[in-house]
Amino acid sequence: MGLRKRSLSAVAVLAASGLALAACGQSGGSGGGDAIELTITQNAISGGKNAAAADHLTKWLIPEFEKAMKAKGKNVKVKFVPNGVDDEQYKTKLALDLKSGKGADVIDIDGIWAGEFAEAGYIKPLAELVPEADSWDGWAQIPEAVQGLATFNGKKYALPIGTDGRVLYFNKTLFAKAGLPADWQPTSWQEILDAGGKLKAAGVPVPIQINAGTAMGEATTMQGVLPLLAGAGGEVYSGGKWSGASQPIKDVLAFYQKIYGGGLGDPKLQQEAKGRDKSFAQFAEGKIGILLEGDYFWRGVLNPQDGVAKMADRDQVVGYAKIPAMEPGKGIRGQDFVSMSGGALRTLNPNTKHPKEAFELLAFTLSPEALKQETKGNVRITPRTDVNKEILTGDPLLQFISEEVLPLTAYRPPLAVYPQVSVALQEATAAVVGGTPPEQAAADYAKKLEGLVGGAANIAS
Amino acid sequence: MSTDAAGLGRVRASAFVAPALILIAVFLVFPALWVVLLGVTNYRLTGLAAADPEFVGLDNFVSALTDGRFLDSTWLTVQFVLGSAVIGQAILGFTLAKVLHGRVKRFVEGLVILAWILPSAVVSFLWIALLDRDSGTLNTLLGIPGFPWLLDHPMLSIIVFNTWRGTAFSMMLYGAALGNVPPSHLESARLAGANGWQQLRDVIFPHIRGHILTNLLLISLWTFNDFTPFLLTAGGPDGKSEILAVHVYKVALQGGELGYGAAVSTVILLINLVVAVFYLRLLREQR
CATH class of the missing domain: 3.40.190.10 (Periplasmic binding protein-like II)
Structure with missing residues (x-):
């Protein structure tokens, strides 16, 4: 009895955080008329792990995206759910969220989790959720090897966020x-x-x-x-x-x-x-x-x-x-x-209530403007060749990696x-x-x- | 004696206990059965077996009981319970309750209870700060920078930690129990020339035997299932402080093997029942 109390309380904490996410993500209709509410989550938190990414999201990306949607006549509210924990714990939390049909609408995962998440049915091929995903104009800018990170059994389950060396x-x-x-x-x-x-x-x-x-x-x-x-x-x-x-x-x-x-x-x-x-x-x-x-x-x-x-x-x-x-x-x-x-991926939660808008948010995070803005103070190798050409010139290490290391690199089995x-x-x-x-x-x-x-x-x- | 003291009758009495029974069924019996059911599948957190678990019979139980890691973990848990609950908390709690008097007692009690009521996450950060090998308080005080307490003596560290953390309960329980020992009995024993140990053995213990057993039952079970040491050592280094609660967390949630984790949980449940029955037997003998 005691054991279950403990292990269940561990599950309960994780599940509760899942519920909290879900509450944010799917409680559409609270305030703002018929606003569409979206949530996005990453293992990033302002002032802690991956702080730059978290700040970029809250200070630039979300306001800009909401503005862009408003211009299209859509009232969309986006909320960022931060995390600042070890990758293994983040993965456990995501798996429990997705298993229970909850979780943020747009989620970041490590490329190497794609296979097991896909097999479990926690993530779905993007085209199944949003038909226009395969015709996203960004694909043309993403090298084959990097696209491979987001591919499992020949289907694209996510958009790659970048690669590294x-x-x-x-x-x-x-x-x-x-x-x-x-x-x-x-x-x-x-x-x-x-x-x-x-x-x-x-x-x-x-x-x-x-x-x-x-x-x-x-x-x-x-x-x-x-x-x-x-x-x-x-x-x-x-x-x-x-x-x-x-x-x-x-x-x-x-x-x-x-x-x-x-x-x-x-x-x-x-x-x-x-x-x-x-x-x-x-x-x-x-x-x-x-x-x-x-x-x-x-x-x-x-x-x-x-x-x-x-x-x-x-x-x-x-x-x-x-x-x-x-x-x-x-x-x-x-x-x-x-x-x-390796490389991280950004994908849609199959349980999202607004797949179309969620995909628009997902694609917006990987638009040239968003990537250039995100990498302004903190350069990294983005998935897009067009953006990399412009931004990597300023950082000697990243240039070194993209020119000398990426040609001889290898990837983990997906x-x-x-x-x-x-x-x-x-x-x-x-x-x-x-x-x-x-x-x-x-x-x-x-x-x-x-x-x-x-x-x-x-x-x- | 009437069997229906409240005069409610069978139906109304049942109606009164029904809500409690339903809560117990939903939150205790159902999860327990669910764990047993999961234990005979290869259910996983991710991958194919998450979408479509298969029945594997007693495989999980067999591999748990033959797995060195599980057996090591059980042995570590026994050490943890004996060291921190039975020896540490019970003896220290009794000593504090018996020895201290007056203002000192109130002061020490305050400190001990503070250790008990602080949230685990806060407490474990304090202890990491205390025991850290590079900039820990303890190493600075002792003048031995770089001594890795949590790595070289992980079990000792968590045993001392848990003793510190949980002594308050035993102290308060024994404090209350000692108040029940009739002073006249102690007085007579003293007049008859009994020394301190004889008074303890022949007067105090017989009076508080029930309290001791109840206390041991509760703290043994609590300690057996305690997860807080994870916050100090994460079960490491290399599993040297991986007590069962941590072991289950690691295989089931971090490793994703929910089926196997459920089987291990079932085994732990049985161990808990055996411990509980053992103490309850002892308690009943007295009455």
């Missing part, structure tokens, strides 16, 4: 102290370890931070295992099979062991409940030498204006380099350098079981950081994988 960030001040160059570009994993050794000798508290463990969630997989795996010439899923205890997986885990077993990283940081936030703060404070992250780290974390761990001298102090393959030519497709990309495989990979890194030999961790991972993907027949070793 991962690089190695390093602190030039610490590098100078360790006698390392300011234009550092490692060409093998060994060179990363060598630089780590020199940083350590120069007294840098945490020479290298490459995410590991389960506490960091998908950030471990995306900013750790997968870019390394690509560098070892492996892919987590290819040719219809999942990668089991293959040589590339073992190489990746052995690299983790060299960092965290060799005193080049802080194993405790990988275990802490708020370890990733802490790693951000430590990098900003000049305690971390090298850190693998996406461009979000540059835009949203270190950003001197509105980052969560502001670094006033970011542009002078922070260097970045492409992620090298294990050895030159050893990466996927025989590459010397590798990266991983399959519903991927998030569970991802957790198994995180557990393997946690084991290695905790002292388990890489061979053993790889074998344990392969065993877990069998249960997840339906038997050894779906696994390549």
Whole structure:
């Protein structure tokens, strides 16, 4: 009885927030005559996570959209429902909202959730909800690979919001102290370890931070295992099979062991409940030498204006380099350098009462004007080529990513079981950081994988 | 003795209890049955199995009972209950109620009750600030910066935390119970030359046995199902403080395995029933 009280109260809290959303979204008719009320939600909150996105929505996008609709003779009121939590918790909340037939009308999801949400029926192909979605004029501006992020089983379930790329960030001040160059570009994993050794000798508290463990969630997989795996010439899923205890997986885990077993990283940081936030703060404070992250780290974390761990001298102090393959030519497709990309999506809640207007809002958020406005103070790689051409010139890192990194990047498999495989990979890194030999961790991972993907027949070793 | 003291008759009496029974059925019995039902499916939060769950029989129960993580979690929960409820809260609560007097008592009581009534979210932030390894208050006071309490001693941390948090209930209950011990009995014992321990064993405990058992029953069950430690350690590092309530949250909501989570919940329900029956038996023996 007690148990149910607790777990139910957890569900109740989540459900209550869902009800609150629904109350905002679907209570049309309260005030303002027959105003159409829409809600939009993101994992963004003013003054906190993704603050710039939240402010853009409330200060520019919503007023402009309401104005534009008024010009068309429609009385539309839009409400933003902010969130400021870990991505996993945001996902749980969305899933519960959608499962119970509630939730905001326009929602942001991570591209990698599209498969499992679609299979569960939580999101529907856009054309099924709004016939004109497929003829949206923006599609012509969005590259194939980016459109692929929003596609599941050949159907478009959402509009892509953008894409990103991962690089190695390093602190030039610490590098100078360790006698390392300011234009550092490692060409093998060994060179990363060598630089780590020199940083350590120069007294840098945490020479290298490459995410590991389960506490960091998908950030471990995306900013750790997968870019390394690509560098070892492996892919987590290819040719219809999942990668089991293959040589590339073992190489990746052995690299983790060299960092965290060799005193080049802080194993405790990988275990802490708020370890990733802490790693951000430590990098900003000049305690971390090298850190693998996406461009979000540059835009949203270190950003001197509105980052969560502001670094006033970011542009002078922070260097970045492409992620090298294990050895030159050893990466996927025989590459010397590798990266991983993901991207968020924005889609419609199938339960929306006003699909047409909700789609207009969705499309408006990705119009050239809205994207240019949104990226004015905080540049990011948008899904639209026409907009990117104009806006990326001002930011050296984003230009670097769009020109040097995106051509060699890779994407995660858009399959519903991927998030569970991802957790198994995180557990393997946690084991290695905790002292388990890489061979053993790889074998344990392969065993877990069998249960997840339906038997050894779906696994390549 | 009349079996119908209020003189209502069967029909009217039923009408009076019906609302309560309906509420219990809707909010307690139905969810319990629903959890049991979910436990025999492969229902998930997302993916194909969310749209179209399949009946899997007792698979979930078998895999729970053979899963090392579940068994570890159960063992951690036992440690948590014994450490923080039975030893921590009950003994500390009794000691505070027995030893303190006068103004000191009122002051300490105030502090202890404050720890009890503050919202969990607030309290856990305070404790994170206290135990943080880099800038925590405790490490600053002890002069050992960088000592990772929540990582190296996660169970000890949450046991001390929960003792601190929940002692007020035991303290107040024992405070009330001790008031019921007739002073004359204590006086006679003292005159007969009984020392402190003998007074406690032969006079006080027999008088408050019922209170002790009721207290232990309640705090054991509350602690068994407590979710607050999640706010301190999130079950980590690597599951080293993943007590059952946290385990269920992780597999069912974070991992999305609602069917498996429901099966684990059912097992926890049974454990709770066993604990409750054990205490109630002891209580009945006395009467």
